[in-house]
Amino acid sequence: MTAPHRHALYTVAQVRALDRAAIDGLGIPGYELMRRAAAAAFAALRRHWPQVRRIAVHCGPGNNGGDGFLLALQAHEAGFEVRVLALADASGEGDAARARAACERGGVAVRRWREGEPLPEAELHVDALYGTGLSRPPGAPASALIEAINASGVPILALDVPSGLDADTGHCPGVAVRADLTVSFIGAKRGLHTGQAPACTGRVELATLGLPETLWQAAVPDAHLLQPATLPPRPRDAHKGRSGHVLVIGGDHGTAGAIRLCGEAALRAGAGLVSVATRAGHLPALNAARPELMAHAADGPQALEPLLARATVLAVGPGLGQGAWGHALWLTALDASLPLVLDADGLNLLAREPRRFQHDRPVVLTPHPGEAARLLGCDTATVGRDRFAAARSLADHFGAVVVLKGAGSLIAAPGGRLDVCPWGNPGMASGGMGDLLTGIIAALLAQGCSAWQAAGLGVGLHARAGDRAAREGERGLLAGDLLAPLRRLLNGLDA
């Protein structure tokens, strides 16, 4: 069984507290942790690149650099050809200075790197410039060194954190190393899994440095990585009335595709019945393309009332628009007190007319960063600087579960509970993917999941289906391609 801390995520402050607990509580000296960190990273290097014999190690001024010096020493002792570039001259005391001295004493030459100098020839670069101590955007000469490493064309192994990435938030304040593999130490940093992180980390491996389980048991993680999940099999005596009735509301003129995708996703995610309330002109096309969808013309709120009376869950927003038609349907739907998923223009209207949802009403909001910024009254860059804070503050403010979309989607509940989705791929940055997610979450609500369960399970299934579909290539991936793998994953037919 996987140890619990394997999917726990920590803030940088919490990781530092874990480090301190290992040093002070368990009596393991910081230098010994550094040696173990270097050994774990060197072992990963040999495992992933068994043919590599010539490496360059780039060491910064702090303990991340210390890890690099000790890795360089271990590689040298193992017969590797090792070049070490340091950003600073040797100075001071402490574990990093001791590691540098040990490295030089062991016969590894350490050279100060100056901007404009070429990088040494190497089959792999080890990035030990900055770890959890990054305090500002990398300036000269570190920024030039990072760009040179990225341009080298050989594999890059990052120690603990790719330099330039804020391990707390997943934001890069300036240039950052784009690694192939990041070996992170002791505690999984939450910022390695969302925002700009996936572009920097490559694969992430956690090395727990032989520390006992008790270390993590004492720490309450800030967040968790989503785990693969499915719904239990349907009871043998199931009938469609037991799997809920989703009503999708949206599809203004010219946006029939959004409701079709949303409705079809709700069907494929197991809703018993799916109705669509939309513009009359869309009905023939919807009926022809997907007869299982019950499409209804909704000219205004009155036409919506009988549909609301039969529905058990609402999905509001795909193609809704923000005009008078969309606004009137939106108001009626929000007043209906049914479990609700709000997306797209449903969220833009909420930004215009904010309201807090009753705590006993299951509501899921699914904003992308632009919609999140509108809801928070800030700009998109502010959301990107701290996605965790943005998702949590939206959940608290609106009294709803919030899915903040984008690489490493976040699921936040009022009160601070937060999960991070480790799946998904850039092929999913294409039209219709959000409509699909809305339909999936609505269908899960309709089948009895809580808002928290539906959001987490829905985000996970959507992203994993995207990864399955992307096996045929990321470019050209269509939202509709996710429906077949989604069904298999939901039924537990694919691991």
Ligand SMILES: NC(=O)C1=CN([C@@H]2O[C@H](COP(=O)(O)OP(=O)(O)OC[C@H]3O[C@@H](n4cnc5c(N)ncnc54)[C@H](OP(=O)(O)O)[C@@H]3O)[C@@H](O)[C@H]2O)[C@@H](O)CC1
């Ligand atoms: N403690 C432990 O038990 C263990 C720790 N371990 C390792 O230690 C790492 C944390 O070490 P750390 O705290 O020394 O921080 P680190 O990331 O090396 O950087 C700090 C230095 O960089 C500087 N600096 C920052 N940003 C900068 C910028 N943009 N441009 C220029 N300079 C900048 C900063 O300067 P300052 O901000 O103080 O001016 C300071 O000098 C951790 O990630 C892991 O690898 C492991 O060995 C396991 C055990």
Ligand SMILES: [K+]
């Ligand atoms: K690093």
